[in-house]
Amino acid sequence: MSDLEYVLQQLINALSIGSLYALVAVGLSIIFSLLRLTNFAHGDMMMVGAFATLFAQLAGLGFLPAVGVGILVSALAGVIIERVAYRPVRGAPDVTMLLTSVALTYILENLGILLFSSSPRNFPLPDWMNHLYSFADGRITFNNINLLTLGVTLLALLFLNWFVRRTQVGLGMRAAAEDLTAAHLVGLDVNRVIVVAFVLASAFAGVAGVLWAAQAGVVEPQMGFTPLLKAFVAAIIGGFGSIPGAIVGGFVLGALEVLIQSLPGDWGLSPYRDALVFALLIAFLLFRPGGILGVRQEVKL
Amino acid sequence: MKYARLVVALALIGLLAGLGPHVLPEYWVRVLIVLGINIILVSSLGLSNGFTGVFSLGHPGFVALGAYVSGILTLELTKKGAYLPDLPGFLAGVQLPFLPATLIAGVFCALVAVVIGIPLMRLSGNYVSVATLGFLVIVNVVLVNAEQFTRGSRTFTGIPPYTDLGWVAGWAVVTLLVLSRVAYSPLGRAMRATRDDPIAAQAVGIHILPARLMAFALGAFFAGVGGALYGHYLVSFSPATFYVAMLVQQLTMLVLGGQASLTGAVVGVSAITLLSEVLRNLERGFSLGSLQVPAVFGASQIALGFIFILVMVYRPQGLLGDRELPLVTGGRVAKGAGPVYKDTVGGGRT
Secondary structure, three states: OOHHHHHHHHHHHHHHHHHHHHHHHHHHHHHHHHHOOOOOOHHHHHHHHHHHHHHHHHOOOOHHHHHHHHHHHHHHHHHHHHHHHHHHHOOOOHHHHHHHHHHHHHHHHHHHHHHHOOOOEEOOOOHHHHOEEEEOOOOEEEEHHHHHHHHHHHHHHHHHHHHHHHOHHHHHHHHHHHOHHHHHHOOOOHHHHHHHHHHHHHHHHHHHHHHHHHHHOEEOOOOOHHHHHHHHHHHHHHOOOOHHHHHHHHHHHHHHHHHHHHOOOOOOOHHHHHHHHHHHHHHHHHHOOOOOOOOOOOOOO | OOOHHHHHHHHHHHHHHHHHHHHOOHHHHHHHHHHHHHHHHHHHHHHHHHHOOOOOOOHHHHHHHHHHHHHHHHOOHHHHHHHOOOOOHHHHOOOOOHHHHHHHHHHHHHHHHHHHHHHHOOOOHHHHHHHHHHHHHHHHHHHHHOHHHHOOOOOEOOOOOOOOHHHHHHHHHHHHHHHHHHHOOHHHHHHHHHHHOHHHHHHOOOOHHHHHHHHHHHHHHHHHHHHHHHHHHHOOEOHHHHOHHHHHHHHHHHHHHOOOOHHHHHHHHHHHHHHHHHHHHHHOOEEEOOEEEOOOOOHHHHHHHHHHHHHHHHOOOOOOOOOOOHHHHOOOOOOOOOOOOOOOOOOOOO
């Protein structure tokens, strides 16, 4: 195998996994920028979206309409958790909100286990999703899932960019991210903005959940946990609270993970991939808490 | 009553260790053992999370390290050869009694805490929580991969079942005595000052890092000891034993009782332990008159999660807030030094 083809193949892998991380991390960052909430339950929106898609398909819907249902359900789930669990503790110390989200993720995952059992379920996919493209005598391969992951992520991010720049709610969101209290004082309907933020973030997580399930081939109640942790890392190394930061962080993390696993020669690092990723996170928190993009840190006096 | 605490403590140990196993049914002895271990684990978590406000999510990482260190040190030599054939020489040939193994486990955890604490204790708020969660993930990955020491993700088994009510009661009392002595000393006051207002604390000459590091390392020491006790109680465990489920359970106990109160930790642990036992029995299904309630496994975890959220919403300071029994503080604390809970912005509970 020539080097160029190997590098290209790894690049495809990196883009595919990186775009998933970016998609999840963007939602985390939007919510963090508004509420300073480190939302652990965000990963479970992936689980909700994937399960809703699965059951919509089992109920007889075609794949694409089922995905639509999945995204709607996860957006709805986002609205519900905001109303039930986060609005009552809004304005409490950061740690209180973080703990609430930890409790929420524990409830959702155990609810998932209770309803669907903890064993993984097959995630049915139409044949065209698995269609394989092969170049250079099979040395570079990717399938429609990879293409779709990248394409859908780019579309979603473009939509988000348009939304926060060109719509009134989106502008309100940016104002509230600057200063929630001040935005409230000048008459912004803070509740509406926050609900819209949860709709967007959870819908994105739902999309990511479907794509993740498509790549893994299965859905399970705890499927959201690992990608959530990775998305935390992505959001923080990019610059927590910043949308471009989350995107940059997602792709950097994807590239890094692929690099750790595909380095030529046996460095013995692959099994320690997740440990290395979190060591990187800690290093960023210590030496560059603003992330790659250097997001401004506020100091409360 | 200068020696009131000591008298109460000794009476408690004597009563539990001497009478407990003979009077109580086996089931209640086991419940009490788990209760005691959780008192050690949760009150030590409270020292860093409640008193210094450095909200660590890495506690189960130390519990895991304690359990594995003590497990490796006490394993019978013949079993060691069979289960862990690749141990390095200095570990392969040792078999320590319970107490030294437990102490080494605690000291090991405290050292790890100092090493990772020197950088991490500079962080605050959400950042320190995420970073300590990172520590938990790293510990888990390392335990799964260090097969030479831990058998990897397979069950680590054959550990001698040393843990009994006497050991647990003894260590729980030692933990509470040490923690209450530290928490209500000038050092403890410095810890609370760094929590309530780090900038003002620095301005009056308190060094933030040493105060936080002390709390973190001491908490890790007792987490290691508690982990060792838990390991010798379970007899076999795997890295998955000490992960997110354990973290959520410890956090629920801590916030229910009151983060900045050792009495609160004990109350929280007792309440959740009893509740879990009740729920666990209900889960198997029961009949209420003519009504047959079917078995719903996993419902107790969900109930635990709901209790957690209800506490966060309606009583974020926990049942006790920062109140203590006079026995704990020894009369060395002024009232009204609890954490401040801000008003809600734009919405809130309406």
